[in-house]
Amino acid sequence: MKKVHVQDPIDLEIKWQRLIAIMDEIDNATIKTAFSTIVSDSHDFACILLDSNGNSICQSSFSPPDFCVIIPSTARKIINKIGKENINDGDVLVTNDPWIAAGHLPDYAILTPIFFKNKLIGFIGTIAHLADVGGHNGDIIANDVYTEGLCIPPSKLVKKSFENNFLFNIISNNTRVPDLVIGDLRAIIGTHKLGKNRIEEFFNDYKLNNFIKLSSVIMGNSEELLRNKIYKLKNGVYKYNLNIDGYFDIVTLNVSIKISDYDIYVDYTGSSTQTHRASINCVYNVTHSSTMYPFKCALAPNIPNNTGLFKPIHVFAPKGSILNTTFPHPVQARAKTTNNINQVIFGALSDVFGEYSQAGSGSIWPFSVFGTDDSDNTFSCHILPHGGRGAMKNMDGLLPIAFPHNSVVTPIEIMELKSPVIFEMKKLIPNSGGPGKYRGGLSQQINIKNISDKTIKARIRPDKIVCEPKGLNNGLPGIRGKVIYNGHEIREFPIFDFKPNDKIELILPGGAGHGNPKDRSKKDINKDLELGYITEEHCKSYYH
Structure with a gap:
C-alpha cells in the first residue's frame, strides 16, 4: 500500500x-x-x-x-x-x-x-x-x-x-x-x-x-490518494456494452476495464465507428473527460479535481470510432453519445463499485428557441431539462436532476421573459421510474407554446427515445422519452419552425431501477403510493 x-x-x-x-x-x-x-x-x-x-x-x-x-x-x-x-x-x-x-x-x-x-x-x-x-x-x-x-x-x-x-x-x-x-x-x-x-x-x-x-x-x-483507492479494488477485467439511440442508427458503446494494482485501463475497442450522417461523434478529449467522472464519483467524491487525480486512469478509444472521431467529422451533438459513457462504466463495475454503482439515468434534453420576437428583437434562449436519475445500490434515483453534468435548469420565468414562449405544464410523471429494489427517479413532462404572432425557430435534442435507461442487478428500465408536436409524436429532430400557437410536449426518460423489484420494502412501496410516484396498477404489476 x-x-x-x-x-x-x-x-x-x-x-x-x-x-x-x-x-x-x-x-x-x-x-x-x-x-x-x-x-x-x-x-x-x-x-x-x-x-x-x-x-x-x-x-x-x-x-x-x-x-x-x-x-x-x-x-x-x-x-x-x-x-x-x-x-x-x-x-x-x-x-x-x-x-x-x-x-x-x-x-x-x-x-x-x-x-x-x-x-x-x-x-x-x-x-x-x-x-x-x-x-x-x-x-x-x-x-x-x-x-x-x-x-x-x-x-x-x-x-x-x-x-x-x-x-x-x-x-x-x-x-x-x-x-x-x-x-x-x-x-x-x-x-x-x-x-x-x-x-x-x-x-x-x-x-x-x-x-x-x-x-x-x-x-x-491527490494521485496517491486515488491510487490507494484503486489498490483496494479487485484486480480483473470487467466488460459491458450498451446500445444507445444514435440518430439514424443505433450506436453501440463497448468497454473493457482492467484493474491492475494501482492503475485502471479503460478500452473502448468494439464501439461503433464514427458517422458522417449526424453530429454525434466525440473527440478523444470529451471521451477521456466523460470516462473520468464515474470513477471520480465512485472512488474520490471528496477529493477536489486536479491533474494529479486522474493520472492513474488510462483511456484508449480506437481512432475513427465514435469515441475518437477524426477531423472533419461533425461533433455538435456529441453529448448524445458521451452522456452515456457513465452508464457503461457503472455497468461494467457495478459489483466493484458496490454502493456507488448507479443504473441508467434519463438524459439532459437541450431545448432552445431563437429568432425575432414581435418587437423585432433578436433572441436566443436555452433550457436544459433533465430526466430521472438512475437508482443506486442502496438509494432510489433522484427526481429530475442533471447527470452526468451539474448544469442548472434555466428558470421558466427567465425563458418566458426573454423569449415569446410560455410553459403550460411542468410536472412529474407517475410510474416513469424503473422498478427495482431501489426505484429509478421519476421523469418529467414539459409543455411549451409559442405565444407570439411570429414563426420562430426551435431545436430539441432528445435522447433515450429508442433505447431506454438500463437497470442494474435485475432492476428494470425507466420509461423512454417522447416528443409530441401539436398532438403527434415525432422521431426526427432537425431545427424546425415553431409557429404561432404551436405546442411541443417533452416527455423525458425515467431513471432505471437497481435490484429486483420483488425485493422492494413495503415501506418504500407505500410511500411511493402515498406520494403519487406510482399507481396501484403499477404496484400490482411490478411489486407484488
Missing part, C-alpha cells in the same frame, strides 16, 4: 481552500455579468486555476465535471501552439477548435495568463458554451464540422490588455446574436481580471514566487 505524504497538511488545506474560494468568486461573477441564458442561468461553463505548465490546481465548486478534465489538456495545447515565450501579461488566449478544446464549436476555451513580479506563474481557464457560433445553429443533421459554425484556432483575443478588434469582428460577424456572444466573452475576460487580482493578493500574503511547489504537492497527494 502506498503511503500518502503531506507536508504541513493544515497549511496546504488553508491555501487550497482559499484558491478554490477565488475560483468560486470568478464563477459567481461570471453568472452575474454574462449575457446569455446558457451561461448565466444554465451554468454551462467551468473555471479552473492552472500552473504555468497547464496543470490544474483547483476548480470552482460548481464547474461541470467534463470541462474540469478538458481544460488542462486544452491549456497545454494552446500554450504549445502559441509558445510560452510569446505569451505576455495582459493577453487573453482563445480557441473553440473541437479537437483542442471541449469537443464542439459552441464551447469556447478562454485562457488568461497570470504574471507575478514579471514572471508567468499560471493561468485562469474557462470553458463556456456560447449562444451561437453561426453555421447551421446546432442542427444534429450534419455531414462535417465545417457546417457547424466558426472555428477559431488558438489565438490572442486580447493582446497586452488591448482587444484584438480583428478577431472580435470575425466572431461578431459570424453569429446571429453578437450581443450575447461578445457580451459573454467580455464578461469572462472581466472575471479573469478579478481572479488575477485575487491571485496576486494570495501570493503577497503567503510570500510565494510561483505555483510549482504547491501544484506539485496537491497533484502528488
